[in-house]
Amino acid sequence: MHLLAATPGTISDGTEAVDPGQSPADLVVISAADNELVLLAEARAALGAEAPSLRLTSLKHLAHPMSVDLHIADCAARSRLVVARVLGGTAYWRYGVEQYAARLAEAGVPLALLPGDDRPDEELKRLSSVDPADWEALRAFLVEGGPANAAGFLRWARAMIEGAPRPAPAVPLARAGLYWPGAAPESVADLARRWPEGAPVAAIVFYRALVAGGGTAPVDALIEALLARGVAPLPVFVASLKEPASAAELTALLAEAAPEVVVNLTSFATGTPDGGGAPNPLAGPAAGxxxxxxxxxxxxxxxxWRDSSAGLSGRDIAMNVALPEVDGRIITRAIGFKGEARRDEATECTLARWEAEPGRAAFLAELAARWARLRRTPRAGRRIALVLANYPNRDGRLANGVGLDTPEATALVLRRLAAEGYRVSDPPADGAALMARLLAGPTNWLPDRHRRRGGVTLPLADYLDHWNALPEAVRAAVEARWGPPEADPFFEPGETDCGRFRLSVVEFGNVVVGIQPARGYNIDPKDTYHSPDLVPPHGYLAFYAWLERVFAAHAVVHMGKHGNLEWLPGKGVALSENCFPEAALGPMPHVYPFIVNDPGEGTQAKRRAQAVIIDHLTPPLTRAESYGPLRDLEALVDEYYEAAGVDPRRVERLRREILSLAAA
Structure with missing residues (x-):
């Protein structure tokens, strides 16, 4: 049979055998948790000669029966102590449990079968051959976790092997609590000494397992990025958001610190689609x-991830995107990945550590900082951009959100914002008045665009500042498809300067209404609207650059489906800096009123443009009737059909009436 080499971070479905390729040692540890394997390897290195010789094996590589047989014969049965953490219990690894128990008993090698989580497992305890007190002690070291307990685990195992007195037991690690790199904060007040004075607080919620397994590099990178933006990080680890003790501690810390924004790094959801499930501490009163x-x-x-057009695997999407969406979380970016596998010769195991992606952590930190800024800014000072879809790109299809009277809804939003304390100058009385203002200026309709005045302008020099800050891959793709900025139909040459982009925006004080640019020009808009590879032209990028750099928007609101930002080229989720939704919008708070019966397209905006979807109902249904002269014409045609072949004189009279009415 063909054998695969063992590689961490991969999951074997048992269809192919994997050869761990390990020699015997004093202690063999089998675990499904990469973090735990890394932690034990680091503890062995720190202890030096005090540690027993050690072999580490991933349970994922022992799914195939042949893999189990090879490992027992070559390594486990010739070692002095074997400890296996069986994730899911005997039912999930029955062949392995049975074979290790039987064959190690024959070889006289002590075996400790431990549960892979923190719940006791009496069946695994019964099948183990070590003393029950040793079983409980080994389990406690690994359940509590952390560097000190990893070292304690190795010391205890060596004492078992040598028949020596047992060392100190495991040191408990709280189920939930505060974290800081290289420190052990005891309270929010203790943590606050490390914060910028008067800074908004951003809570970071992540799994206790990252602390226990030494996998906090992504959290540390996020803390650093938040501090660089003047935001005060409140890192809190939890065993689970569903665990009552963890939820209670998190709730107390949130109530004391009063965060402006929460960054959650845990998986799954606390609730269910029907509104059931455990109470969500992130949505409770303490979170404010x-x-x-x-x-x-x-x-x-x-x-x-970089090579993937999807961005994440199906498993990651399910655990970290789809289920968290049930709790209403705002999907952002991937800030941490499993590192490349590296062979640790001392343990004869390839290890994969959690590694941070600093650029993505910076994006998430900037987005968190902007949400905090939005919440802290008084309503009169908030600057909001309302963006209207235009598909296809004719003036007759302007502000055509699906299932939404977008002109009237936008006018209503403007008046409501004014009533709520936002600085809105001269809001339109109704949708017709708003449309008149928009149509008086430039739109996406190109034939007479050059004759229309109004709108706003972005000088070429300002655009080039923005353009040159974009990634090289983005700039190269745009230039290859659309040429230089001066070739864009939104661009106007200058008589005394370098020119400018004229953009479809109407200003109402601190709130503006803009027409979303087309994805291109001299193309078929229907065929290219959802194109996965059509990059946007310069005028498109200039529109969003004006919103951020000139208008200084606190938030962007896309008014109704059918926008095109979420369909720009790039990954499906966990976008990189080279993905065009990010190149256009950036780390901007984004709100998107969207028709409730199209969650599929709304999901694209959530996952690719960090959108908060605000559902609106479908329009009320009624019979589609004719009206006015069309109703009279329809009646004449029906009468003509009934008279045909029966009354020729009546048919002739009806024919004349139909033609006369049609020509009127």
């Missing part, structure tokens, strides 16, 4: 209504 941003920790490598 803070927006919850979902940061992603991906089980793949960063290299695999």
């Amino acid at each position: 209504g803070a927006p919850v941003l979902q940061g992603l920790l991906a089980a793949s490598t960063a290299e695999a």
Whole structure:
């Protein structure tokens, strides 16, 4: 049979055998948790000669019966102590449990079968051959976790092997608590000494397992990025958001710190689609209504993510995107990945550590900072951009959100914002008045665009500042498809300067209404609207650059489906800096009123443009009737059909009436 080499971070489905290729040692540890394997390897290196010789094996590589047989024969049966953490219990690894128990008993090698989580497992305890007190002690070291307990685990195992007195037991690690790199904060007040004075607080919620397994590099990178933006990080680890003790501690810390925004790095959801499930501490009164941003920790490598058009694996999407969406979290970026596998010769195991992606952590930190700024800014000072879709790109299809009277809804939003304390100058009385203002200026309709005045302008020099800050890959793709900025139909040459972009925006004080640019020009808009590879032209990028750099928007609101930002080229989720939705919008708070019966397209905006979807109902249904002269014409045609072949004189009279009415 063909054998595969063992590689960490991969999951074997048992269809192919994997040869761990390990020699015997004093101690063999089998675990499904990469973090735990890394932690034990680091503890062995730190202890030096005090540690027993050690072999580490991933349970994922022992799914095939032949893999089990090889490992027992070559390594386990010739070692002095074997400890296996069986994730899911005997039912999930029956062949392995049975074979290790039987064959190690024959070889006289002590075996400790431990549960892979923190719940006791009496069946595994019964099948183990070590003393029950040793079984409980070994389990406690690994359940509590952390560097000190990893070292304690190795010391205890050596004492068992040598028949020596047992060392100190495991040191408990709290189920939930505060974290800081290189420190052990005891309270929020202790943590606050490290914060910028008066800074908004951003809570970071992540799994206790990252602390226990030494996998906090992504969290550390996010803390550093938040501090660089003048935001005060409140890192809190939890065993699970569903665990009552963890939820209670998190709730108390949130109530004390009063965060402006929460960044959540845990997986799954606390609730269910029907509104059931455990209470969600991130949505409770203690969180104070803070927006919850979902940061992603991906089980793949960063290299695999960069090469993937999907962005994440199906498993990562399910755990870290789809289920968290049930709790209403704002999907952002992947800030951590499993590192490339590296062979540790001392343990004869290839190890994969959690590694941070600093650029993605910076994006998430900037997005969190902007949400905090939005919440802290008084309503009169908030600057909001309302963007209207235009598909296809004719003036007759302007502001055509699906299932929404977008002109009237936008006019209503403007008046409501004014009533709520936002600085809105001269809001339109109704949708017709708004449309008149928009149509008086430039739109996406190109034939007479050059004759229309109004709108706003972005000088070429300002655009080039923005353009040159974009990634090289983005600039190269745009130039290859559309040429230089001066070739864009939104661009106007200058008589005394370098020219400018004229953009479809109407200003109402601190609120503006803009027409979303087309994805291109001299193309078929229907065929290219959802194109996965058509990059936007310069005028498109200039529109969003004006919103951020000139208008200084606190938030962008796309008014109704059918926008095109979420369909720009790039990854499906966990976008990189080279993905065009990010190149256009950036780390901007984004709100998107969207028709409730199209969650599929709304999902694209959530996952690719960090959108908060605000559902609106479908329009009320009624019979589609004719009206006015069309109703009279329809009646004459029906009468003509009934008279045909029966009354020729009546048919002739009806024919004349139909033609006369049609010509009127």
